[in-house]
Amino acid sequence: MNAPTKSSSLPPTAQDRAYTSIKEAVINLDYRAGESLRAQEIAARLGLSRTPVREALGRLQQEGLVRHDSGWGYVVRAMTQKEINDLFNLREVLEVSAAVEAMTFLDEAGIEKLAGFLKSARRELQRGQLAKTRALNSDFRLALASASRNTLLSQILLTINDRVRWLGSMQIQSRPGRVQESLEENEEILEALKSRDAALVKNAVLNHVRRARESVMTNVAPFL
Template sequence: MNANDKRNAVTAQDFAYRFIKEEILCFRLQPNEHLSALELANRLEVSRTPIREALSRLEQDGLVTKGGSGGFYVRPISLKEIVDAYRIREVLEVQAALEALPFVDDALLERLRHILAECEALLDPDKYVEFLLAIRRFQAEIVVASGNGFFEQVMTPIIDRARLVGGMLIRVHAPRQRQVYDENVAIFEALEKRDAALVEASVRRHVQNAREQVVKLLTNDTGNTYLGASR
């Protein structure tokens, strides 16, 4: 294999990894669903090798699992795992926002304001995937502003799980989409005021509300049907 072949192979693997991961996080591939390497390869117009490598990476991420026959399946997430992830997320997001606070300037506020305008335009249950991606960009801007590169590295797998269950929640409980938007507006307003206590309170409120509603959903039959999570 020459250098170009190696580069193309890596590119195909990364492309497959990002695509399959996004399909899982946006709930287009659902818990316990079989992931056929052949079907995915045909769909993405790549060979099965980068698909298998991408699935192995996703297994390490905890998003897919191997079945008894050796095939890959979308991994269900337990209620305890979700609650634990939200608890850690609360600590990290509060700290990231507080560390970003000294670096809040007009340029950052303008970027956040622009993203929130996009989010408002996406307040439609049929656009929940695009809405969640925009909210993720809003949160990422705050993390980057903190100047602490470890936050993104540590938070990515936790945010991934939050996106998974958050998308499910909006899908079956449409009012949550408006609540998420309003909660992030409150975070923006706290940052705009440069008020540390208000920033902390607004971030905690957002994460705690999400956790409470997810737990409520996952302890009824609808949650089990959508997530395939064990209690």
């Protein structure tokens, strides 16, 4: 009989809890661009000491979601228009590559898994739950990247996903109809994947990313 093994999944540390809480609050616009993040207030709200909160803010600074201000501590950082364009340029290259690579590996079960995200998103949209619809669109995108079996590519897309989600939250407020458009574009990507036609997949992904760029640059970027 084998000896019992210790679980490799460790409970989140206080710093992890603070990091996740602050990051999600920034992405969901509970904290706005330019708003100060006071470690003492956040620590009190989370029931933590200030040390893990400061450490979490330092991590978020490294990731570019907040910046350090000598007078105010940490402040939510806005993206510049160049950074937004750079982000979408990167998405075009990486998401096309991920989708085309995934197409070669996806079997019927893999297609059904991807379809499940979009079916759930469609239900949430019909209920008027735009934030949940947006989140499921994001889950579809990351699951498609994972299906490429390209670990490095998936990791890079996961890294930039926080910025994509942040822009998506602002789009819900500035142009809520974009959520439905994004879902429809993802449904077109899924149909292209079913066809096993690399050119169709590439065009569907490019159409999605380019329409997202146009909407962000028109409805979000001018107000940052």
